[in-house]
Amino acid sequence: MQNFLKKTKNSIVVSTTLLIISLVSRAEVDGPAFKAGQDPKPEGMHWQLLEDYSDEFNGDALNTNKWQQDPVGNGWGWIGRPPGLFSKDAVVVKDGKLHITASVLPKPVERKGKTFLYQGAAVRSIKPARHGWYFEAKMKANRTEMSSTFWLMSKNTDCTKKVELDIQENIGVVSDLAEEWAKQWHRIFHSNAIHRHTKCQKEPVQKQGQLLLDEENWQRYFVYAAWWKSPTEIQFFLDGKYAYTINPSTEFDVPMWLHMVVETYDWNPVPKDGGRVAKAPEHERITSYDWVRVWKLSDN
Numbered sequence: 001m002q003n004f005l006k007k008t009k010n011s012i013v014v015s016t017t018l019l020i021i022s023l024v025s026r027a028e029v030d031g032p033a034f035k036a037g038q039d040p041k042p043e044g045m046h047w048q049l050l051e052d053y054s055d056e057f058n059g060d061a062l063n064t065n066k067w068q069q070d071p072v073g074n075g076w077g078w079i080g081r082p083p084g085l086f087s088k089d090a091v092v093v094k095d096g097k098l099h100i101t102a103s104v105l106p107k108p109v110e111r112k113g114k115t116f117l118y119q120g121a122a123v124r125s126i127k128p129a130r131h132g133w134y135f136e137a138k139m140k141a142n143r144t145e146m147s148s149t150f151w152l153m154s155k156n157t158d159c160t161k162k163v164e165l166d167i168q169e170n171i172g173v174v175s176d177l178a179e180e181w182a183k184q185w186h187r188i189f190h191s192n193a194i195h196r197h198t199k200c201q202k203e204p205v206q207k208q209g210q211l212l213l214d215e216e217n218w219q220r221y222f223v224y225a226a227w228w229k230s231p232t233e234i235q236f237f238l239d240g241k242y243a244y245t246i247n248p249s250t251e252f253d254v255p256m257w258l259h260m261v262v263e264t265y266d267w268n269p270v271p272k273d274g275g276r277v278a279k280a281p282e283h284e285r286i287t288s289y290d291w292v293r294v295w296k297l298s299d300n
Contacts, residue, residue, distance in 0.1 A: 029054075032134055032295055033223050035240040040227060045297045047134065052127055053258060053294035057098045062091060062123070071122040075155060078122065084146060084264030085109055085116035091123060098123065098289040100262040102146040104278045118270060118277050120146055120262035128154075128255030129228075129294065135167060135258065136225035136237070138290035141217035143172040144276040147263050148217065148287040150224050151192075152256035159200035163252050165234065166192035168224035170217045171268050172284075173276050179267040187213045189224065189238045193248040209236055209244040221290055228252065258294070262287050 031047045032039070041047060055066055062069050071078055071086035080086040085105065092099045100121045109116040129135070129152060141148035149169045156162035169192065171185045178185075190210040197204045225237040231251035236243045264270060270277050277285065 029056075029293060032136055032225065032293065033138075033240045034237070038237070038241050040229075040235060040242070041297060045299055047295040048298040050133070050294045050296055053125055053129060054292060055098070056096065056291045057093050057289065058096050059093055062093050062098070064126075066126055068124045068126055069121075071124075074124075074126070076124065079111055080116065080120060080122070081263050081265070082114040083117040083270070084120045084262075085111065085118070086122045086263070087119045088121065090119050090121035090262070096290070098260065098292075100142075100260065100287045100289075101282065102142050102144045102262050102277050102285045102287070104274055117274075118146065118264055120264070122263070123260045125258035128257050130255060131228045131231055131252060132296060134225065134227045134295040135292075136223055136294075137167070137260070137292045138221050138223050139168065139260075140221045140288045140290075141170055141172050142262065142287045143216075143218040143284040144280055145171060145173050145175045145264070145268055145270045146277060147171055147261065147265060149259070149261045149263075150289075150292075151259050151261070152228075153196075153259060154254045154256045156196070156198050159198060161250065161254050162196040162198050162201070163248070163250070163254060163256065164192065164194040164196055165226065165228065165252065165256060166190070166194070167226045167236065168222075171265065172216075172218045175268045175271060175275065177269045177271065182265075182268050184212055185268065186218075187216045189213060189222075189236075189243060191226065191234075191236050191244075191246060193234060193246045193252065195248070195250045205249040207246050207249055209246050211238065211243055218284070221288075258292070260287075260289055260292070 137150040151166040195205040231253035
């Protein structure tokens, strides 16, 4: 009986501790990370956290009920843009963060007639998101020629509309081979609303917004966010402060999936010697996500 009482008491202590931790965690995320006076919610409404799309990354593995680590699963066939291959091996959850590491592959990989030399990853939400929601991520970019991103995209079947909402897209280091327009992309808040090419949309249409920063994106964690307010209006926020609005060229009225991606770009190519992807210390090759939170408006 004493052993039973001891076990019961320990269970109560553990349960109470977990409850306190849970309450503290929820108290810290009662609303999006807005600066004072920046919250655009209508009067009488409040922000409700959507648990299925939000993650504090406090475990020791990716929550596969929320996130897809396999880049080609669930009807997606995207393995990465050559020469950067998406790999599950690049994804780690530890120290309360999601880490995606840019690196050189142990040996070149041939896929679909293309040669891959580097490794990144794509982490994608299991469930699609809807307009009206607010999306935010606390992210620190890697310091390489590869990307650090947070965005949404729809699927396309035959002639259904395919659209892409880039909340933040940047690089860590400007390559000597970079396009001229990309020379500042290591210190930028840059967003896109793209009506992508499909069988029924021959020419993609892209609308952009951006701010140049005094700091480089790898130097600290920034909070990148967007309110997909309606199919015709998207508001963007940096560190809880309104930055700009994009009005898409077509209505963004289809479901989209969240993405956290590290990849290579042909407009900022990795040098032939591997650049900082090969030479930088590991901690500078990591894109880290402290948390991702998604909210919807509620009057209850």
